[in-house]
Amino acid sequence: MLITGGAGFIGTNLADRLLSDGQPVLVFDNLSRAGVGENLAWLRERHGAHMEVQVADVRDALLLRRAVRRACRVFHLAAQVAVNTSLSDPIQDFEVNARGTLNLLEAIRTVPEPPPLLYTSTSKIYGALSGVELDGRDGRYLPKDELLRATGLAENHPLDFHSPYGCSKGAADQYVIDYARMYQLPAVVFRLGSVYGPHQRGTEDQGWVTHFLTRALRSEPITIYGDGRQVRDVLHVDDLVEAMCRAQVRLARVAGRAFNVGGGVANAISLRDLLELIRRFHGGTSEVRFGPWRLAEQRYYVADIAAFSEAAGWRPRITVEDGVRRLHEHLREAVGERRGPARTAHVPVLAAARS
Numbered sequence: 001m002l003i004t005g006g007a008g009f010i011g012t013n014l015a016d017r018l019l020s021d022g023q024p025v026l027v028f029d030n031l032s033r034a035g036v037g038e039n040l041a042w043l044r045e046r047h048g049a050h051m052e053v054q055v056a057d058v059r060d061a062l063l064l065r066r067a068v069r070r071a072c073r074v075f076h077l078a079a080q081v082a083v084n085t086s087l088s089d090p091i092q093d094f095e096v097n098a099r100g101t102l103n104l105l106e107a108i109r110t111v112p113e114p115p116p117l118l119y120t121s122t123s124k125i126y127g128a129l130s131g132v133e134l135d136g137r138d139g140r141y142l143p144k145d146e147l148l149r150a151t152g153l154a155e156n157h158p159l160d161f162h163s164p165y166g167c168s169k170g171a172a173d174q175y176v177i178d179y180a181r182m183y184q185l186p187a188v189v190f191r192l193g194s195v196y197g198p199h200q201r202g203t204e205d206q207g208w209v210t211h212f213l214t215r216a217l218r219s220e221p222i223t224i225y226g227d228g229r230q231v232r233d234v235l236h237v238d239d240l241v242e243a244m245c246r247a248q249v250r251l252a253r254v255a256g257r258a259f260n261v262g263g264g265v266a267n268a269i270s271l272r273d274l275l276e277l278i279r280r281f282h283g284g285t286s287e288v289r290f291g292p293w294r295l296a297e298q299r300y301y302v303a304d305i306a307a308f309s310e311a312a313g314w315r316p317r318i319t320v321e322d323g324v325r326r327l328h329e330h331l332r333e334a335v336g337e338r339r340g341p342a343r344t345a346h347v348p349v350l351a352a353a354r355s
């Protein structure tokens with residue numbers, strides 16, 4: 001099982017699941033995301049020799065091709081993941097997200113038996129969704145359209161790339177679907193919204209549930225960009241990993257398609273609601289500051305998960321309340337540990353030598 005970006009948040013959780021199921025994993029990651037070395041150390045401690053790590057970059061087509069030749073399945077997670085970073089360096093964002101994905105597709109296309117591919121796209125490719133009329137009463141934005149409010153946004157909603165990140169991930173999303181169509185590659189796209197859970201390094205730019213919780217645990221101020229009434233459906237990473245495994249089993253039904261995969265309407269929450277939930281679990285109060293709206297920010301994004309549920313027999317099991325409580329407990333231990341004596345994680349890795 002080849003996981004690009006396997007040292008990252010979703011990759012670590014996926015690798016842990018696959019390794020626990022007895023599947024050998026090759027993590028292909030350039031370790032560019034701060035802190036992911038700790039994820040690798042954790043995986044090593046749990047799974048030792050069953051996991052192989054290649055410190056390498058998806059922009060290196062040759063190394064990627066060699067890794068793909070050894071793979072029976074590919075999960076493509078490696079990416080530049082932050083909108084703000086994409087705004088300050090659009091070329092690098094394009095090279096990693098769009099070109100890196102094309103490198104991977106070419107590697108898969110040119111092996112005699114192309115392995116199945118799962119690609120993690122993003123809800124950002126639907127743009128700001130400014131055409132969706134909203135009602136902002138009751139502390140959260142909800143669509144005026146009753147059907148949309150009841151079901152969330154489906155895959156047939158027009159694509160509308162905003163920001164370099166939206167463009168590079170959207171291009172990759174479309175390339176994957178088109179390679180499936182043109183070259184009959186067994187590939188599926190997951191369009192993800194807000195995923196949260198253990199091993200996430202949440203920052204202001206990505207991973208807001210974990211970021212808010214971590215700030216609260218450290219009694220640090222939390223900044224909300226906008227008015228905090230924006231709504232997202234959140235998905236616990238365990239539910240996502242289960243969806244990824246289901247997609248592999250139901251490959252014939254899902255190949256060539258893109259799915260909105262998220263918590264769905266049952267797990268929709270506003271930023272203000274999340275702060276309230278955190279207050280309930282944590283008790284402490286972080287100072288909350290407000291900043292200006294971010295460019296092209298969606299006031300409301302909730303995934304309609306009916307298509308994937310129907311194709312793969314999957315539904316999220318972990319409610320927001322339960323998931324946030326679990327993550328709070330996990331982070332409380334992790335933050336507590338980090339405050340203890342400093343430890344250096346030793347991560348044995350394979351060098352990315354071009355031999």
Ligand SMILES: NC(=O)c1ccc[n+]([C@@H]2O[C@H](COP(=O)([O-])OP(=O)(O)OC[C@H]3O[C@@H](n4cnc5c(N)ncnc54)[C@H](O)[C@@H]3O)[C@@H](O)[C@H]2O)c1
Nearest residue numbers: 005007008009010030031032033057058078079120192195
């Ligand atoms: N977490 C979410 O809520 C969310 C939402 C939408 C989409 N996604 C997508 O899911 C995927 C995984 O996200 P995540 O939250 O685990 O992010 P993450 O940053 O934790 O993981 C990404 C991993 O990719 C690695 N990486 C970055 N550039 C690389 C390169 N050039 N070559 C090799 N490795 C590289 C990083 O070191 C990191 O370990 C990404 O494609 C992201 O766009 C995530």
